[in-house]
């Protein structure tokens with residue numbers, strides 16, 4: 001993690017899917033930079049079609065503990081991004097507590113596997129409903145409060161490499177994440193007049209509970225040609241003049257560094273940009 005800069009001193013950040021993984025890293029990183037945090041997460045299973053373990057209330061409590069350890073304030077709540085009224089209530093309560101809203105990190109998301117014509121309706125509906133419809137609901141709930149606060153701001157939409165390229169074996173996820181790219185670019189044009197910037201990040205292979213090596217292994221064993229779309233990142237960690245070899249994963253903290261940069265004035269010239277967080281793998 002980069003050193004504390006206080007870059008976001010006095011600002012307030014709203015983060016979805018903040019109980020664990022990348023969302024927790026973003027919450028802690030933005031707090032480290034000086035922002036107060038609104039952290040939400042469903043903290044429960046979203047559907048039986050999601051086969052990896054769900055985040056829990058204890059996970060969100062751990063995010064709260066980690067944010068408070070930075071000295072910043074945090075308002076945390078179990079909220080499903082599919083529930084617009086609950087997100088609006090959280091924004092209203094945050095407005096009362098913090099008086100402003102500057103940063104949104106729309107991070108909540110789910111993943112499942114299967115070829116498009118073999119997916120169950122529940123697999124399709126859950127992934128699209130959480131990733132795309134839920135993110136739109138986050139925008140619907142937060143943007144009016146940002147405009148009303150009148151301080152401009154930065155919105156970071158968490159898409160995926162699957163929001164820029166084909167990913168055989170999870171076309172529903174790719175459809176939802178491509179939808180977020182369109183949402184990002186349209187919103188960037190719509191909120192520019194309020195001094196609000198909107199960019200999407202497109203991570204690849206981050207070490208979080210969403211990654212299911214067994215499910216992926218089974219898919220690639222059945223369809224070896226799909227592996228081409230999930231190539232290893234063409235990048236070696238180098239220390240003391242020695243390569244440590246290909247790293248299969250990046251860490252949530254490494255993605256949080258990019259989110260912190262997008263949240264702050266260092267990225268003031270960027271809006272409507274798609275930031276690949278992929279160590280170059282999408283150039284294959």
Ligand SMILES: NC(=O)c1ccc[n+]([C@@H]2O[C@H](COP(=O)([O-])OP(=O)(O)OC[C@H]3O[C@@H](n4cnc5c(N)ncnc54)[C@H](O)[C@@H]3O)[C@@H](O)[C@H]2O)c1
Nearest residue numbers: 017021022042055080081107108109160203205206208210
């Ligand atoms: N891990 C990767 O390799 C990777 C790569 C590209 C993009 N992403 C995206 O990054 C984001 C964060 O995922 P992660 O890797 O930290 O996985 P994760 O499963 O650890 O975190 C996702 C969080 O979102 C929450 N969430 C899920 N559905 C929700 C809902 N309906 N309402 C509120 N919260 C909900 C979960 O409870 C969980 O805490 C997701 O949007 C994911 O699609 C992940």
